[in-house]
Amino acid sequence: MPKQVDHDERRRQIGDAVCRVIAARGLDAVSLRHVAAEADVSMGRVQHYFATKDEMLMFAFELISERVAARLGAVHSDDPRTYLRAILFELLPLSPAARVEAPVLAAFLAQAVVEPRLGEPLRQGNGEMVAWLAGMISAVRPGGDPERDAMGLLAFVDGLMLQVLIGQVSSSAAEELVDHQLGLVLTR
Amino acid sequence: MPKQVDHDERRRQIGDAVCRVIAARGLDAVSLRHVAAEADVSMGRVQHYFATKDEMLMFAFELISERVAARLGAVHSDDPRTYLRAILFELLPLSPAARVEAPVLAAFLAQAVVEPRLGEPLRQGNGEMVAWLAGMISAVRPGGDPERDAMGLLAFVDGLMLQVLIGQVSSSAAEELVDHQLGLVLTR
DNA sequence: CGTATTGCAATGCGAACGCATCGTAAAACG
DNA sequence: CGTTTTACGATGCGTTCGCATTGCAATACG
Missing domain, CATH: 1.10.357.10 (Tetracycline Repressor, domain 2)
Incomplete structure (x- = not known):
């Protein structure tokens, strides 16, 4: 196998890019290609970590939810x-x-x-x-x-x-x- | 020429369909084809009354704005x-x-x-x-x-x-x- | 009564889309 | 040390998109 990568960390990076795209251009600007470009990774990588676009969006949603919760918790x-x-x-x-x-x-x-x-x-x-x-x-x-x-x-x-x-x-x-x-x- | 039609009325009908699509499935579900289907007209007709999708959306926005204003005015x-x-x-x-x-x-x-x-x-x-x-x-x-x-x-x-x-x-x-x-x- | 113009339907085009598939470099593992 | 498994990159497919183009029936108009 290739070098062991931190799966969750990679997903977080991509989810981050999703959030940046949403913040800049709205939800309907989210596409696998745009997200890949924003995260500066290949589209194949995005697909490797998220089976579907929907799963990716849901993850992004949970991600910012957790972040807001973390800010509130602080x-x-x-x-x-x-x-x-x-x-x-x-x-x-x-x-x-x-x-x-x-x-x-x-x-x-x-x-x-x-x-x-x-x-x-x-x-x-x-x-x-x-x-x-x-x-x-x-x-x-x-x-x-x-x-x-x-x-x-x-x-x-x-x-x-x-x-x-x-x-x-x-x-x-x-x-x-x-x-x-x-x-x-x-x-x- | 064909029979004279009420231009504004036609635009309103299509704008209405746009609003229905937005209400049912969100802004990103708005496409020329969906709107045409929702209004039960051909796609060519939609294009005839709106040069671009953007113009169509802007018209729909003005349309509901006016409607809310009308309700408030009543x-x-x-x-x-x-x-x-x-x-x-x-x-x-x-x-x-x-x-x-x-x-x-x-x-x-x-x-x-x-x-x-x-x-x-x-x-x-x-x-x-x-x-x-x-x-x-x-x-x-x-x-x-x-x-x-x-x-x-x-x-x-x-x-x-x-x-x-x-x-x-x-x-x-x-x-x-x-x-x-x-x-x-x-x-x- | 032509005829020019309007209102539209149909079709085509290139781009972008989500997703599936395939190939492969690399390292963890027996 | 070989083998298997992982992590991708690349490519292709079918669909849908916005928009441009074309053709034509219909009728208001001179």
């Missing part, structure tokens, strides 16, 4: 309100990492509208997010309907993410909007 | 708060008409992230919407920062629209969320 704070605020900020395209990942998420989000196979994991992730947000909201402001407030907060940041991505809202304005919204929600 | 109320609420509801996929148009809007919205030519008219429409919302907010609750509240409200309903589209939030839950958010924003 956030810490003892104060629930600060914690909550930091998590919401992390969902917006404010940091360089988030600015790369957000367009990819947006593309998959739109695709999920017409592709149930994407909707399922997306709903699950959102569900976990809502549960976590509700917990934080409860910690800051007991009582009320934390579950509903959490869903509202999530819809708010999701919409805000898109507004920032299309250049409708600046980063700084987005931050202010989140702060204001947090004030509204957490003030009983 | 909303009336003397009470600013009721008016505001009705408009926000109209932006969500609650009515049959909105349920058809929302997936199309979502697809164009995602595409706007990577295509500036879509972003521009989208930003303009959003800008007008924000101005109108701000006016209504001022009418209900003078003072504060109506412009900011309007942007927040718009981001909120946009995000909520997506959540409803991917099946994360039910229509009834969405209505409750909008009502609650309105309560938060309009209570000074």
